[in-house]
Structures are given as C-alpha cells and as structure tokens.
Amino acid sequence: MSERKAVVELPRPEEESIADLMKQVLMRLGEDPTREGLVQTPARAGKAYRFLTSGYSMDVKRIVNGALFSVTYDEMVIVKNIEFFSLCEHHLLPFFGKVHVAYLPKDKVIGLSKIPRIVDMFARRLQVQERLTREIAETIQNVVDPKGVGVICEARHFCMMMRGVEKQHSGTVTSAMLGGFRDRKETRDEFLSLVNQDSLGR
Known part of the structure; x- marks a missing residue:
C-alpha cells in the first residue's frame, strides 16, 4: 500500500505580506519573533485576519444565488x-x-x-x-x-x-x-x- 503524501497548504501572497508586517509589530512590541512560541505566529495571524475580513470578497448576488x-x-x-x-x-x-x-x-x-x-x-x-x-x-x-x-x-x-x-x-x-x-x-x-x-x- 502506497503512503499518502501530506498536502502542504502554501500561504497566499497577501497572507505572507501580512505575516511580514506582523513580524515587525512583534519586534516593535519588544518581542522576538524567532523564539519558539512565536515563529509561526505572524503566518497564523495573517491567515486569521484574512478570514476575519473575508467579507470584502463576498458578493450579495452570489450569496443569494x-x-x-x-x-x-x-x-x-x-x-x-x-x-x-x-x-x-x-x-x-x-x-x-x-x-x-x-x-x-x-x-x-x-x-x-x-x-x-x-x-x-x-x-x-x-x-x-x-x-x-x-x-x-x-x-x-x-x-x-x-x-x-x-x-x-x-x-x-x-x-x-x-x-x-x-x-x-x-x-x-x-x-x-x-x-x-x-x-x-x-x-x-x-x-x-x-x-x-x-x-x-x-
């Protein structure tokens, strides 16, 4: 039986740019974005903000359908x-x-x-x-x-x-x-x- 390969979900370009900005915010707050607990935080924050503002890409006509x-x-x-x-x-x-x-x-x-x-x-x-x-x-x-x-x-x-x-x-x-x-x-x-x-x- 062949092993199923894990699918790696690549970040969207806008999430990468938000992640870069979040890294700067963490540094300005006096944190170290390279420490273990924060390494993935900028990427997670970028994805979270994209979801929390996903209404901008929604359209009433498509919703009502x-x-x-x-x-x-x-x-x-x-x-x-x-x-x-x-x-x-x-x-x-x-x-x-x-x-x-x-x-x-x-x-x-x-x-x-x-x-x-x-x-x-x-x-x-x-x-x-x-x-x-x-x-x-x-x-x-x-x-x-x-x-x-x-x-x-x-x-x-x-x-x-x-x-x-x-x-x-x-x-x-x-x-x-x-x-x-x-x-x-x-x-x-x-x-x-x-x-x-x-x-x-x-």
Missing part, C-alpha cells in the same frame, strides 16, 4: 439570535453578539439560510456596529423588496472590555428600521415582542 421565492404570505418573517463576530475598525479588536432580522414580505421571501450569510458578509469586515446594522437592513430591503425591514444588533466590544473604560459587562444595542417597521409603532412592538420571546426554549 436566486433563492427568492414567490409567496402569498404577508406576515412578519423573523430570523433571530444570529451570532456574529466582527473587528472594530478603530482598534482592530473583536466585537461580537447577536443579530435579529425581520421583514414584511410583499410578494417574495428569501431563503432563510441567506440571512445569516448576509450578516456574515458584513460582519467579516472592519466595522462599527451602527454601520453593520444599517448595511444588513438595507441589503435585505434591496434584495427582497419587502414592505419593511427591521434589524436589531446586540453586541459586546472588546475595546470597551479590555481597555479604555474596562467595563466587562456592558453591551451595546443598535437598530435599523425601514419601511413599515419605521412607520408603524405596532410593527416595531410586534418585532420586539417576538425577539424577546423565548419561543425555542433557550
């Missing part, structure tokens, strides 16, 4: 507790949390799995929470053309937890309301009520 379906249903559709991680563009530190998305169909619905993918596309970029919330809402509005869209984003920011004010338990909530969600208080109230409802037992 035609998954829009004609319906007669016109009540609220909610996908809630969509977990995300992102990088704060001010300090390059993580922020993370959950996004709740709702829309009022006009004559089409979008495949449910596409909504978390849209969230990931914008979360995997250098972000601020306010813009992330707005981009998700506007994209769903543009793609689905519903009567309205509501997005609530709850997050905790490492730039507040690890530095600055050092408040480990503080959270930030942002919202974007478009169309019927912005115009009708009853619609917003229904959205908030359903988001806060522990309907799945967790």
Whole structure:
C-alpha cells in the first residue's frame, strides 16, 4: 500500500505580506519573533485576519444565488439570535453578539439560510456596529423588496472590555428600521415582542 503524501497548504501572497508586517509589530512590541512560541505566529495571524475580513470578497448576488421565492404570505418573517463576530475598525479588536432580522414580505421571501450569510458578509469586515446594522437592513430591503425591514444588533466590544473604560459587562444595542417597521409603532412592538420571546426554549 502506497503512503499518502501530506498536502502542504502554501500561504497566499497577501497572507505572507501580512505575516511580514506582523513580524515587525512583534519586534516593535519588544518581542522576538524567532523564539519558539512565536515563529509561526505572524503566518497564523495573517491567515486569521484574512478570514476575519473575508467579507470584502463576498458578493450579495452570489450569496443569494436566486433563492427568492414567490409567496402569498404577508406576515412578519423573523430570523433571530444570529451570532456574529466582527473587528472594530478603530482598534482592530473583536466585537461580537447577536443579530435579529425581520421583514414584511410583499410578494417574495428569501431563503432563510441567506440571512445569516448576509450578516456574515458584513460582519467579516472592519466595522462599527451602527454601520453593520444599517448595511444588513438595507441589503435585505434591496434584495427582497419587502414592505419593511427591521434589524436589531446586540453586541459586546472588546475595546470597551479590555481597555479604555474596562467595563466587562456592558453591551451595546443598535437598530435599523425601514419601511413599515419605521412607520408603524405596532410593527416595531410586534418585532420586539417576538425577539424577546423565548419561543425555542433557550
């Protein structure tokens, strides 16, 4: 039986350039990038940052991939507790949390799995929470053309937890309301009520 040869995954050119820069950062911080524990750190960091910013190479059209379906249903559709991680563009530190998305169909619905993918596309970029919330809402509005869209984003920011004010338990909530969600208080109230409802037992 012939032995299977291990496949060596070569770093991408952009990962190599990020690795070179990370090596310089480590040296500026007073570390030795050639010591055992740090030899592979610049390459790992380059790969990690490439993944954490992979949203820049994602495209809405490819994500949706035609998954829009004609319906007669016109009540609220909610996908809630969509977990995300992102990088704060001010300090390059993580922020993370959950996004709740709702829309009022006009004559089409979008495949449910596409909504978390849209969230990931914008979360995997250098972000601020306010813009992330707005981009998700506007994209769903543009793609689905519903009567309205509501997005609530709850997050905790490492730039507040690890530095600055050092408040480990503080959270930030942002919202974007478009169309019927912005115009009708009853619609917003229904959205908030359903988001806060522990309907799945967790």
